[in-house]
Amino acid sequence: MAEQPYDLVVIGGGPAGYAAAIRAGQLGKRVACVEIERAGGTCLNWGCIPSKALLKAAETVESIQHASDFGVSVKDYKVDFTKVMGRSRSVSDKMAGGIEFLFKKNKVDYFLGCGHIPEKGKIEITSGPDKGKSLAAKNILVATGCRSRRLPGVEVDGERVMTSREALVMKRQPKSVAIIGAGAIGVEFAYFLNTLGTETHVVEMLDRIVPLEDKDISSALSRSFKKQGMKVRPGTSVENLRIGDKSVTMDLVKKDKKETLEVETVLLSIGVEPNTEGLLGGKLKLKTDKKGYIEVNDRYETSEKNIYAAGDIIGPPWLAHVATYEAVQAVNGMFGHGEPQRVTLFPGCTYCHPQIASVGMTEDKAREAGIDYRVGKFPFSASGKAVAINQPEGFVKLIQDAKHDEILGAHIIGNDATELITEYVLAMKAEITSDEIHATIHAHPTMSEALAEAAASTHNEAIHI
């Protein structure tokens, strides 16, 4: 330890960790990043990025299946599942390499192994290629993220039972799958596998799929998934999972009805839990909440001075873009580059088809909060662009304060929803009213016109409905 201590050592190389390290590098700080597996973390290696590569393959299949609608006939097509999965891995490889390049460019020292904080100001690497190395740091940022939650007593073997991580390196396409948990990850895999021809059961304990979204969104997705041939089973709990050699059998319990389902594979997408094992030395304690998420103050500082935390490890909403934002804010604050901001407003995106994107309050939340609200809505079936490209499914729904026209929430389901939501996020961030959105000229013909029309519809001024 003859060397000068680092200004910052980041533990975790995911969207929080790598962004923090790069940002510190940009600010001219001496910085290191310790990553347990590979630069990019879960998002880039086991989450957002490789799953989008898979979904693009499914979209390609869908495009071929519907080619004749556009006058193109396809005699025969074949999905090479190994190649589909292989491309997804190679996209992760490429992006991980990109992060390593950015580390070099921004003079971030990169260590591979498990980062452990034996005491304040020190980091030891306790596994991996850099095992045994010890670093000194003026500041530490914990960005160790989360991992998929498992079911007690159910072994994840990657064949009969998978989490999203194992699903991203599936060796064979299952003939049938039960997806347990219909949040974003669950419905994305459901769309992917169903489109490729797997018999797909979507099982959700709560009373609707994508239960965090606005109720209208859940209904629309459910209708669409059923039309796509999936079995959608909300309000259903899974009991008595029996794992056999070639299949998994389970009881599906809905109110007082019970039925048995046998599938080749089960995919567990029932949420996440924090990665804190082996992080802290015996005497060091960071305050956490009941579920084990690290608590931070407005500057992202933990209960220990000079130890910060950001990203999934500080709790929901467990989104890569939120993690990155928090991490950059934490670093900016740490080094006196402006006052760090906590996250109040963020989009959520789900990349199945139809896509879902939302920001802010659902209608139920607005009602429960006793707000006098107004709803604006525009269906894509009335959009020239949507009809021209044969994507008339879905709608834009806007919740706004009836008094001040303030946008409280927005919910989109349909083609390109995940790109379209950005306009509303910016509007909410900048406190732009729906009138101003309506007064902004949207290009014709685009899907984005629907956002202006939904805004106009709150005052009954939409032209196309």
Next chain:
Amino acid sequence: MAEQPYDLVVIGGGPAGYAAAIRAGQLGKRVACVEIERAGGTCLNWGCIPSKALLKAAETVESIQHASDFGVSVKDYKVDFTKVMGRSRSVSDKMAGGIEFLFKKNKVDYFLGCGHIPEKGKIEITSGPDKGKSLAAKNILVATGCRSRRLPGVEVDGERVMTSREALVMKRQPKSVAIIGAGAIGVEFAYFLNTLGTETHVVEMLDRIVPLEDKDISSALSRSFKKQGMKVRPGTSVENLRIGDKSVTMDLVKKDKKETLEVETVLLSIGVEPNTEGLLGGKLKLKTDKKGYIEVNDRYETSEKNIYAAGDIIGPPWLAHVATYEAVQAVNGMFGHGEPQRVTLFPGCTYCHPQIASVGMTEDKAREAGIDYRVGKFPFSASGKAVAINQPEGFVKLIQDAKHDEILGAHIIGNDATELITEYVLAMKAEITSDEIHATIHAHPTMSEALAEAAASTHNEAIHI
């Protein structure tokens, strides 16, 4: 003429005319619309909408051609050109029907035929099914639009020589085509025909294709078009067009070089000219500019009181969304519903692949204006989403005032550019700086992140480059 006069009669049923009529209906006014051909006008019947249907067919073909990149092998595919064109027409049929439905819903009386204004306050229908009818009106809105410009002495026969209108009902796919004029319409047809296998020559008199766009955009599109196999010929004028039975021969003149090109078909996309024939009675005169576009004041009123004009007929930028906006503003102003706004800010979109979208100043314009500006740029090759979906081509370029961070212009080329631009348009409209865009959380992984990164890059704070 025993009936009460209409509050408003609109001549023309395109994006300006139909929107004006519907808006007047929403305001409870007694309104009629006189359309010479079919509700929806050029945009919906002979422009934006049917062309997007064609482009979607080309995208489907492209998706099939690249399916193996994603692990999907296609044995054989065939493009049924008649079906491709037929679907495009049926989309127009459907949308035109939609406008007629909206007319009924908003109590707009709809007349079919050529609208003629013999004197102030009167409209006669001089052709078509409603020929001979006469209407009285307190206000008239002229929204007769434009038609494709032709070359003097060159007959447009729809086989050897077409404008976009004839191209939208092509009977056969030409083996080779010379597209004369590389603006938005020209390059869209170039992408469409080339993707379907037509030998495509893109000829532009000015020194670059899409000459209204930022120079970097022109270069990138040119590179991409060449990679797609097109012959791109900027700085080239066409002389001595010889129309034969089965082909067209022409001289292509570039500086002092001359070469001969023979193609099956020529598509003229060299701009538009105003539709004013037969519009006005002998004694009535509306002030026009040198090119024949009707001049209006800030309330869209022409030189004659109570005769208004909006849309393409009042001159550039000849965009459907601008036309609609103008028309709605004119009607709002006419009936005291707020102060009408003239258009100052609007996006321009081109739907070839890669797509192009822009708003505000090009870099050249900023330089010529002597503005102290800064450029932000982000390549899609550094975007996780773009790489995951194998669309790393293109970039986002932002021009901003160096002093106040005000966004002066934005230019996007790449996948989904036409949807992405909306965020920057809203930002410019609401005078949001690039810092605020950067501070807005963009969903990961989306193409839209590139807009935040380009904004961040103006202060060297982009994470992923």
